[in-house]
Amino acid sequence: MLVQVGMGFLAALTFGYIFRVPASQTVRCGVVGGLGWTVFLVAEQSWGEVGAVFLAATTVAVLSEILARRHHQPVIVFLTPGIIPLVPGSKAYLTMLSFVQKDYTQGVVLLVTTLFLAGAIAAGIIITSSLFRNFSRTKRMGR
Amino acid sequence: MEELVGLILTAGELLLTCGAEMARVEETIERMGRAAGFVQVESYATPTGLFVSLHDPQGKVYTRVKRIRGGQSNIALIAEVNSLSRAFSAGEITAQEVRRELERLQQAGTGDSLTRPLIGGGGALAFAVMMGGTWLEGLVAGLVGTLVLLVVSRLEGPFPKVLQAAVGSVVAAGVIRGLGRFLALNSNVTILGAVMVLAPGMVITTAIRDLLSGELVSGLSRSAEALVIAVAIAAGVAVVLSLGGS
Incomplete structure (x- = not known):
């Protein structure tokens, strides 16, 4: 478990570097990604995969919005690397693998799962940022 | 003015x-x-x-x-x-x-010709382990991820992103299939970790945020870009896997 959390941290941190996040923020990106991955791992047992990804994406989005405001950075600085550990890359890969091996039934099952997972991520981001946008608009105009 | x-x-x-x-x-x-x-x-x-x-x-x-x-x-x-x-x-x-x-x-140039691939390799390692790989698989994924980024950085400029992604994933899958003959690797997990360095993560996030703020044109065009890159990665891996007789 601890190794997994560490790997989530490492993945977000390295991808933060790849996307050229401001150097002073890369560690925070790693922390956001690691926490998101932790939430996913904890919630997966009881919420199922899609629910856990939704919960984790929401966590990442909330943390990103808070950090962005506190450190005067654009939200994408934290959001983009933070969401990386949750991206259903493995499902997308296995989908393709099934199609290549002519196992179309399994491929379609995996494809639908991939789409649901991607949708869960999008929903988590969208709901959180709309809430934050409305909240900050009432507080003061602009962002 | x-x-x-x-x-x-x-x-x-x-x-x-x-x-x-x-x-x-x-x-x-x-x-x-x-x-x-x-x-x-x-x-x-x-x-x-x-x-x-x-x-x-x-x-x-x-x-x-x-x-x-x-x-x-x-x-x-x-x-x-x-x-x-x-x-x-x-x-x-x-x-x-x-x-x-x-x-x-x-x-201001990027000026990080070697650190970027190396750090990207760290990301590939992390992914392979997160997907349930062993440390050996993680290590191989990390090294191959570094190699992929080095190859892709040579292609930047003259070649479109799609081709870069396809070539990168062919390299990743090919090298890992080759190594799989000598090492006990779960090639799926390893290839997956290595090709993650090519994934259009940034494009996907901005596409979602664009669609959310009602920017339909750029939201859709960026989604299309992400999809095309993802398909290119998949196609690259698929070509190698089908040549290698599964």
């Missing part, structure tokens, strides 16, 4: 080539235009082109179109242009200073 128009256009162009969200680009142009003394500022940004129309107090209208050619994701640059425009509209810095800073940012 003419100079200010150019300045605003440069800022917008820089943001777009670095992969900023449309709302941010338009907001920045609007903010800088108002601060520069234009009474009405209209802008329309898409990932491939920027249209700006600025009305000065005398009623003269400056309209410019700027074609945007694909660049590289660079969040740090987005953040810098963002804070520059804020400082400019708050009156903390002059137009001259903004121009100098923008020129500096435009010229």
Whole structure:
């Protein structure tokens, strides 16, 4: 478990570097990604995969919005690397693998799962940022 | 006035080539235009082109179109242009200073030819282990991920992103299949970790944020870009796997 959390941290941190996040923020990106991955791992047992990804994406989005405001950075600085550990890359890969091996039934099952997972991520981001946008608009105009 | 128009256009162009969200680009142009003394500022940004129309107090209208050619994701640059425009509209810095800073940012090369692949390899390692791989698989994924990024960085420029992704994934899958003959590897997990360094993560996030803020044109075009890159990665791996007799 601890190794997994560490790997989530490492993945977000390295991808933060790849996307050229401001150097002073890369560690925070790693922390956001690691926490998101932790939430996913904890919630997966009881919420199922899609629910856990939704919960984790929401966590990442909330943390990103808070950090962005506190450190005067654009939200994408934290959001983009933070969401990386949750991206259903493995499902997308296995989908393709099934199609290549002519196992179309399994491929379609995996494809639908991939789409649901991607949708869960999008929903988590969208709901959180709309809430934050409305909240900050009432507080003061602009962002 | 003419100079200010150019300045605003440069800022917008820089943001777009670095992969900023449309709302941010338009907001920045609007903010800088108002601060520069234009009474009405209209802008329309898409990932491939920027249209700006600025009305000065005398009623003269400056309209410019700027074609945007694909660049590289660079969040740090987005953040810098963002804070520059804020400082400019708050009156903390002059137009001259903004121009100098923008020129500096435009010229600042990436200059990280080796560290980037190495750190990306760390990401590949992390992914392989997160997907349930062993440390050996993680290590191989990390090394191959580094190799992939090195190969892809050689292709940058003349080749479109799609081709870069396809070549990168062919390299990753090929090398790992080859190593799989000598090492006890779960090739699926290893290949997956290595090709993650090619995944269009930044494009996906901005696409979602664009769609959310009602930027349908750029949201859809970016989703299409992400999809095409993902398919290219998959196709590269698929070609190698089907040649290798599964």
